[in-house]
Amino acid sequence: MSEGPLLSVQGIFAGYGPIEALKGVTLNVQRGEIVTLIGANGAGKSSTLMCICGVHRARKGSIHFDGEEVTDEKPHSLVAKGLAQVPEGRKIFARMTVLENLELGAYLRKDVAGIKSDLDMVYTLFPILGERRKQLGGTLSGGEQQMLAIGRALMSKPKLLLMDEPSMGVAPILTAKIFDTIRELNKQGMTILLVEQNAHLALKLAHRGYVLETGEIVLEDKASSLLTDPRVKEAYLGDED
Amino acid sequence: MSNTEVLLQQLIIGLSNGMIIALIALGYTMVYGIVELINFAHGDLFMLGAFLALTVVGALGLDAIPEPALLSWGFIPLLIIVPLFCATLNWSIDRLAYRPLRDAPRLAPLVSAIGVSFVLINIGLFWGGLRMDVFNGGVAAASPKDFPWIVSSANLLGPDSNIILTWNELLVFAITVPLMIGLSVLVKFTRLGKAMRAVAQNPTAARLMGIDVDRVIGATFLIGGALAGAAAVVYSSYNHTIYFQMGFRVGMDAFTAAVLGGIGNLPGALVGGLVIGVIRAMSDQYIATEWTNVVVFAILIVVLTFRPSGILGATVREKV
Numbered sequence: 001m002s003e004g005p006l007l008s009v010q011g012i013f014a015g016y017g018p019i020e021a022l023k024g025v026t027l028n029v030q031r032g033e034i035v036t037l038i039g040a041n042g043a044g045k046s047s048t049l050m051c052i053c054g055v056h057r058a059r060k061g062s063i064h065f066d067g068e069e070v071t072d073e074k075p076h077s078l079v080a081k082g083l084a085q086v087p088e089g090r091k092i093f094a095r096m097t098v099l100e101n102l103e104l105g106a107y108l109r110k111d112v113a114g115i116k117s118d119l120d121m122v123y124t125l126f127p128i129l130g131e132r133r134k135q136l137g138g139t140l141s142g143g144e145q146q147m148l149a150i151g152r153a154l155m156s157k158p159k160l161l162l163m164d165e166p167s168m169g170v171a172p173i174l175t176a177k178i179f180d181t182i183r184e185l186n187k188q189g190m191t192i193l194l195v196e197q198n199a200h201l202a203l204k205l206a207h208r209g210y211v212l213e214t215g216e217i218v219l220e221d222k223a224s225s226l227l228t229d230p231r232v233k234e235a236y237l238g239d240e241d
Numbered sequence: 242m243s244n245t246e247v248l249l250q251q252l253i254i255g256l257s258n259g260m261i262i263a264l265i266a267l268g269y270t271m272v273y274g275i276v277e278l279i280n281f282a283h284g285d286l287f288m289l290g291a292f293l294a295l296t297v298v299g300a301l302g303l304d305a306i307p308e309p310a311l312l313s314w315g316f317i318p319l320l321i322i323v324p325l326f327c328a329t330l331n332w333s334i335d336r337l338a339y340r341p342l343r344d345a346p347r348l349a350p351l352v353s354a355i356g357v358s359f360v361l362i363n364i365g366l367f368w369g370g371l372r373m374d375v376f377n378g379g380v381a382a383a384s385p386k387d388f389p390w391i392v393s394s395a396n397l398l399g400p401d402s403n404i405i406l407t408w409n410e411l412l413v414f415a416i417t418v419p420l421m422i423g424l425s426v427l428v429k430f431t432r433l434g435k436a437m438r439a440v441a442q443n444p445t446a447a448r449l450m451g452i453d454v455d456r457v458i459g460a461t462f463l464i465g466g467a468l469a470g471a472a473a474v475v476y477s478s479y480n481h482t483i484y485f486q487m488g489f490r491v492g493m494d495a496f497t498a499a500v501l502g503g504i505g506n507l508p509g510a511l512v513g514g515l516v517i518g519v520i521r522a523m524s525d526q527y528i529a530t531e532w533t534n535v536v537v538f539a540i541l542i543v544v545l546t547f548r549p550s551g552i553l554g555a556t557v558r559e560k561v
Binding site: 053054055074075076079080084085087091092093094095096100103104105107108152153156 | 432435436438439442443445446447448449450451452453
């Protein structure tokens with residue numbers, strides 16, 4: 001294990017054609033932290049995650065993961081290095097069973113025994129997935145699909161878990177359960193970068209937070225300070241309190 | 242010949258050709274399933290496979306055997322060389338003509354596929370026009386070539402039977418059935434097969450699982466090409482005539498079969514192929530050969546009107 005932050009993003013620019021979605025985003029995640037990235041719809045939160053995991057290419061700037069420069073790495077080599085994402089909209093494999101989805105999470109792993117024990121770990125975390133292991137992913141409810149997406153990401157045994165809007169399209173009671181699980185995973189040592197539109201929930205869970213506005217980081221602080229920051233309160237917390 | 246015998250005979254022909262169509266349809270449906278591209282060059286790849294088969298037959302002197310044995314060993318080199326050639330060619334076509342356009346609008350690779358199709362057709366024309374011993378000193382490029390019998394044409398039901406069933410028909414099944422079983426096992430159970438299904442269902446999620454999507458797409462083109470190569474060998478030795486436009490004719494049947502069965506769906510390609518094969522044979526016999534294409538496409542239109550996603554089209558709706 002090397003010194004320094006687990007993830008360090010330095011001034012990345014990215015966009016679709018002429019539209020600049022990210023205009024010099026800089027952030028870092030220390031080992032063992034939960035860091036949240038909040039912001040309005042279209043601020044560039046998902047684009048940031050997609051650049052980190054290599055699906056989108058950053059036009060400028062650099063990304064370091066676990067002490068190595070990974071700016072131009074392909075997604076599959078980043079997964080091999082220990083990066084996993086729970087993508088926006090879950091993106092589970094709808095015409096595959098729950099078990100097949102989880103097995104695909106471990107696609108790059110060869111340690112059969114380790115995969116087996118991680119599968120048991122996921123079933124302990126989310127017992128409903130064990131009960132429905134033979135059911136097609138597309139037939140699960142929104143919340144169950146979210147659990148499946150988290151379980152699938154954990155199956156790669158990541159060092160850093162990127163999570164994009166885990167509360168979206170999920171019933172409130174399941175959202176609470178999912179956020180408890182994130183806290184639990186973090187206690188066991190998992191480092192997490194969480195993107196959320198529900199700023200209140202995210203800031204209560206995270207250690208530190210960044211606020212993204214139209215492709216730029218406008219604020220960064222401890223999560224507890226951001227929760228009470230008047231600018232954050234006005235723009236993102238609204239009637240949550 | 243009684244009515245029942247005529248019907249049975251046409252059924253044998255229809256099912257045999259249906260299996261061949263299905264093998265080609267698999268190539269269309271696999272590629273569509275994984276990159277949503279209708280690979281218009283696929284039929285022409287099949288045509289080039291048939292031309293290579295004829296060249297190999299000539300080189301091995303298989304055409305010079307006056308009375309081929311029941312089971313000719315000649316099939317073995319054909320079934321290795323031709324699929325290998327078609328697989329490599331199909332992979333190269335993807336690498337050169339489709340992969341650079343992967344992120345371009347959907348229409349771009351489609352146009353590219355049509356272009357590749359023209360190139361392959363013209364290679365076929367050139368190939369057919371070359372002087373080769375098989376062609377008895379060379380004939381006009383565009384004319385159909387006879388493909389020699391490489392297994393015995395003796396009727397297995399005895400010389401007195403009105404229904405003709407030879408090793409040629411049995412070989413069609415002996416080759417196509419194991420290939421299809423092999424493909425389903427590969428797709429269902431192997432690591433590559435799972436990766437292929439993952440890429441087909443959600444390419445972004447597949448990337449996030451650590452799947453090298455470009456390699457999986459390349460493998461899909463390899464497998465589809467190999468199946469087209471096998472289909473070319475079986476088609477040529479069963480129908481005995483090959484010509485440079487056959488890629489369009491047979492390819493259109495195979496594409497129709499893929500759509501009829503539900504494009505992107507592997508069992509659908511088999512069902513669609515058999516349906517098209519049998520309809521063709523029946524229409525040839527009971528309506529008129531000239532009307533067969535009309536009948537086939539009329540049925541396609543009717544099926545798609547009532548079942549737009551094909552006979553076995555997708556049933557699970559994704560929740561958003």
